[in-house]
Amino acid sequence: MNRHIQQKIGFILLGLTALMVVMPILFVVGHIAASGARAITEEFITGMPRNGMKEGGILPAIVGTLVLTLGTALVAIPLGVGGAIYLSEYARDTWLTRTVRLAIINLAGIPSVVYGLFGLGMFVLFLRFGTSILAGCLTLAIMTLPVIVSAAEEALRAVPVEFRTVIFSLGGTRWQSIRYIVLPQALPGIITGVILGLLRAAGETAPILFTVAAFYLPRLPRSIFDETMALPYHLYVISTHVPGMPMHIQYGTALVLLVLVLSMNLLASLIRSYYRKRRQW
Amino acid sequence: MHTIKFSLEHIYFYYGKYMALSDISMTILDRQITALIGPSGCGKSTFLRCLNRMNDTIPGARLEGRVLLDNQDIYAPGVDVVNLRRRVGMVFQRPNPFPQSVFDNVAFGPRVLGLTRNKDELYWLVEQSLRGAALWDEVKDNLKQDALSLSLGQQQRLCIARAIAVSPEVILMDEPCSALDPIATLEIEELMRQLKEQYCIVIVTHNMQQAARVSDWTGFFWLGKLVEFDETQSVFTRPSQKLTEDYITGRAG
Numbered sequence: 437m438n439r440h441i442q443q444k445i446g447f448i449l450l451g452l453t454a455l456m457v458v459m460p461i462l463f464v465v466g467h468i469a470a471s472g473a474r475a476i477t478e479e480f481i482t483g484m485p486r487n488g489m490k491e492g493g494i495l496p497a498i499v500g501t502l503v504l505t506l507g508t509a510l511v512a513i514p515l516g517v518g519g520a521i522y523l524s525e526y527a528r529d530t531w532l533t534r535t536v537r538l539a540i541i542n543l544a545g546i547p548s549v550v551y552g553l554f555g556l557g558m559f560v561l562f563l564r565f566g567t568s569i570l571a572g573c574l575t576l577a578i579m580t581l582p583v584i585v586s587a588a589e590e591a592l593r594a595v596p597v598e599f600r601t602v603i604f605s606l607g608g609t610r611w612q613s614i615r616y617i618v619l620p621q622a623l624p625g626i627i628t629g630v631i632l633g634l635l636r637a638a639g640e641t642a643p644i645l646f647t648v649a650a651f652y653l654p655r656l657p658r659s660i661f662d663e664t665m666a667l668p669y670h671l672y673v674i675s676t677h678v679p680g681m682p683m684h685i686q687y688g689t690a691l692v693l694l695v696l697v698l699s700m701n702l703l704a705s706l707i708r709s710y711y712r713k714r715r716q717w
Numbered sequence: 718m719h720t721i722k723f724s725l726e727h728i729y730f731y732y733g734k735y736m737a738l739s740d741i742s743m744t745i746l747d748r749q750i751t752a753l754i755g756p757s758g759c760g761k762s763t764f765l766r767c768l769n770r771m772n773d774t775i776p777g778a779r780l781e782g783r784v785l786l787d788n789q790d791i792y793a794p795g796v797d798v799v800n801l802r803r804r805v806g807m808v809f810q811r812p813n814p815f816p817q818s819v820f821d822n823v824a825f826g827p828r829v830l831g832l833t834r835n836k837d838e839l840y841w842l843v844e845q846s847l848r849g850a851a852l853w854d855e856v857k858d859n860l861k862q863d864a865l866s867l868s869l870g871q872q873q874r875l876c877i878a879r880a881i882a883v884s885p886e887v888i889l890m891d892e893p894c895s896a897l898d899p900i901a902t903l904e905i906e907e908l909m910r911q912l913k914e915q916y917c918i919v920i921v922t923h924n925m926q927q928a929a930r931v932s933d934w935t936g937f938f939w940l941g942k943l944v945e946f947d948e949t950q951s952v953f954t955r956p957s958q959k960l961t962e963d964y965i966t967g968r969a970g
Contacts, residue, residue, distance in 0.1 A: 528776065596813075598809065598811070598813040599813070599815060601771070601809070602809070602813055602815075602876075602879075603825075603829070604771065604774070604802060605769065605771065605802055605806060605807035605809075605880070606802065606803065606806070606825070606826040606829070606830075606879070606880070606883055607799050607800060607801075607802045607803030607804075607826070607830055607883055608799070608826070608829050608830070609799055612829050616825070616828075616829055617815060621816070
């Protein structure tokens with residue numbers, strides 16, 4: 437067999453595998469969009485659920501997911517970015533920092549239901565926050581932290597050492613090197629990591645299952661000690677626990693969650709590509 | 718007669734157990750260019766970084782002996798290292814402007830250290846620094862342009878402008894021309910001659926012609942020792958040590 441034919445066959449086979457990677461995504465998105473589109477009405481987006489959730493809208497679940505994501509961001513961003521700055525800029529390479537890094541990597545691999553159970557034990561029961569937005573956000577934040585810390589640390593380390601050296605040589609302090617050069621230069625990478633972490637938080641069911649999610653609560657949350665509905669859990673509930681649930685409502689809910697998550701993902705990609713074009717070091 | 722800027726007494730420098738500098742004593746005069754030559758790894762860059770304590774951050778690095786700047790021991794306890802580095806500026810081997818505008822690069826130090834009180838003062842200081850680095854005429858029409866769009870030679874002069882914007886007394890240059898083409902190199906050398914009217918300059922160079930062209934004093938380092946230190950003219954015409962002669966004539970190194 438001559439090498440041109442080998443080349444052709446290789447090319448076709450690899451092309452097919454690439455196509456097979458894309459197919460499921462296209463199929464999932466296409467199927468959900470096609471089946472859910474007719475559920476999307478103004479009432480569906482802005483209304484309360486009625487008649488055992490078989491009619492009306494999913495506003496409380498949308499708001500719930502947005503509130504949970506925002507609350508998670510408020511907790512996870514300062515902790516995660518602060519920790520990353522410490523690890524990358526201040527910490528010396530000792531057994532302690534190596535252990536911390538190892539812990540972070542391992543935390544990223546823990547199944548989300550374990551975080552859910554931890555949140556139940558720690559925040560809901562031990563700290564007596566009850567089933568609440570506070571407990572849910574804290575649980576989601578802990579789950580998101582490893583993603584944010586490792587992405588932010590990587591972005592910080594990518595900033596050339598010379599920039600820091602120059603600032604020291606000008607009489608600047610370590611903090612000034614972080615404040616004026618390292619952090620601004622690493623920001624796009626950090627933002628991308630933060631969004632990807634929050635994305636995971638927004639779509640997860642297990643961590644909120646025991647800590648915040650309400651089965652049926654047709655009103656908007658009033659305080660951080662309130663329970664709330666949330667899209668992923670709502671989807672789970674209407675797909676498994678409510679007999680006679682109309683198909684298009686299930687697909688519509690899935691579509692809203694998908695659009696929410698994918699648009700966040702798109703935003704992350706846009707930020708990344710925008711800054712990558714401008715970055716020259 | 719020039720005043721003594723740096724006075725070094727029996728300097729030993731260690732990276733962990735490795736002795737990088739051994740028993741170095743010399744005086745560096747103000748408003749003169751002192752060149753340090755020698756093969757790679759002979760300790761001349763290490764020596765340079767002892768003068769503004771840039772070696773401090775390296776784990777396991779240790780200095781013995783005394784380094785006096787204007788008769789004050791810069792390694793004495795209680796010395797403000799941040800202030801020392803403002804007095805002793807540094808220019809690096811590769812031009813390394815920040816990915817910002819020309820103006821912001823020069824204004825960086827004054828802003829961070831809070832050296833100016835208002836915008837006019839800052840603008841004046843940036844202009845003076847760019848003039849001092851012989852770059853003003855080339856960039857004055859577009860101070861907002863990205864520093865990385867400048868040529869390498871211009872970038873290096875920008876780095877010099879950035880260094881002199883915080884009003885140092887000494888400028889250390891670590892092979893400032895090794896990334897530049899011959900014409901840019903000559904421009905930097907010309908600039909160094911102008912700068913020595915105001916500053917004490919210490920330059921590390923691999924290029925012996927460069928040392929001979931620009932410097933007033935030359936120190937020859939070999940394996941962590943200062944083999945010879947004298948006026949540049951004597952070092953290059955009547956070296957007192959056989960090793961120096963072998964090195965500058967290309968028989969050793």
